[in-house]
Amino acid sequence: MASTILGIIPARYGSTRFPGKVLADIAGKTMLRRVYEQARQSKYLSELIVATDHPSVAQEVERFGGKVIMTRPDHLSGTDRCFEALQKINGNFSHVINIQADEPFIDPLQIDLVAQTLQLQQTQIATLIIRVATLEQLTDLGEAKVVVSSTGQALYFSRQPIPCLRDIPMENWLLHHTFYRHIGIYGYRSDVLREIAQLPPSPLEQCEKLEQLRWLERGYRIQTAVTTKDSFCVETPEDLAKAIALVQAQQIQ
Numbered sequence: 036m037a038s039t040i041l042g043i044i045p046a047r048y049g050s051t052r053f054p055g056k057v058l059a060d061i062a063g064k065t066m067l068r069r070v071y072e073q074a075r076q077s078k079y080l081s082e083l084i085v086a087t088d089h090p091s092v093a094q095e096v097e098r099f100g101g102k103v104i105m106t107r108p109d110h111l112s113g114t115d116r117c118f119e120a121l122q123k124i125n126g127n128f129s130h131v132i133n134i135q136a137d138e139p140f141i142d143p144l145q146i147d148l149v150a151q152t153l154q155l156q157q158t159q160i161a162t163l164i165i166r167v168a169t170l171e172q173l174t175d176l177g178e179a180k181v182v183v184s185s186t187g188q189a190l191y192f193s194r195q196p197i198p199c200l201r202d203i204p205m206e207n208w209l210l211h212h213t214f215y216r217h218i219g220i221y222g223y224r225s226d227v228l229r230e231i232a233q234l235p236p237s238p239l240e241q242c243e244k245l246e247q248l249r250w251l252e253r254g255y256r257i258q259t260a261v262t263t264k265d266s267f268c269v270e271t272p273e274d275l276a277k278a279i280a281l282v283q284a285q286q287i288q
Contacts, residue, residue: 048089079150
């Protein structure tokens with residue numbers, strides 16, 4: 036049976052650090068519209084929707100011709116919002132891809148890579164990782180690092196540099212080991228999404244503030260795929276200014 040993949044962009048209005056950022060203008064288009072137009076270029080999505088909790092966001096999606104579903108305002112994660120949207124949408128989808136609403140330049144090929152990884156027989160949850168390039172990335176607590184098995188299954192995610200190279204000075208770690216950090220896009224089998232949306236927060240998740248640890252602690256498998264393209268996440272007004280400058284410099288439409 037062929038896979039049917041639903042792309043969902045969870046677009047919460049009330050961001051803690053930057054409220055309303057999904058509607059921020061980036062050189063003539065809202066950030067949300069840029070995400071939507073990039074995601075629409077994926078070859079693997081059977082349908083693409085925005086899941087939001089705010090009428091202003093819904094109006095913007097309708098204005099640029101997208102499809103939107105209203106969801107509750109009290110969801111604590113994009114995963115939970117994706118599950119509510121999956122419940123409400125018409126259609127039978129075998130998989131769901133959760134696409135971040137604050138990455139205006141997401142590469143459609145990254146969405147395709149997640150989709151391809153989802154279709155591997157044993158995959159329950161799929162995500163992307165990228166090689167750590169600098170010591171600054173490795174030590175940045177805002178960057179989630181990940182260690183994987185020989186088959187690419189995630190073993191653990193941490194804000195700390197992992198693994199620890201015990202007998203080597205940290206400034207030389209990148210010379211002796213390949214480290215990876217997490218790119219925040221997820222794909223789920225629909226039945227697995229239904230299950231993990233019911234899970235309460237776990238001890239490791241609460242320690243690291245990383246939702247994916249909740250799933251690992253409960254025994255779910257997270258299959259990773261390596262991408263060479265970094266993500267650009269708009270989390271602050273300063274990030275927005277950088278995004279605008281990038282569009283202007285590259286003359287992106």
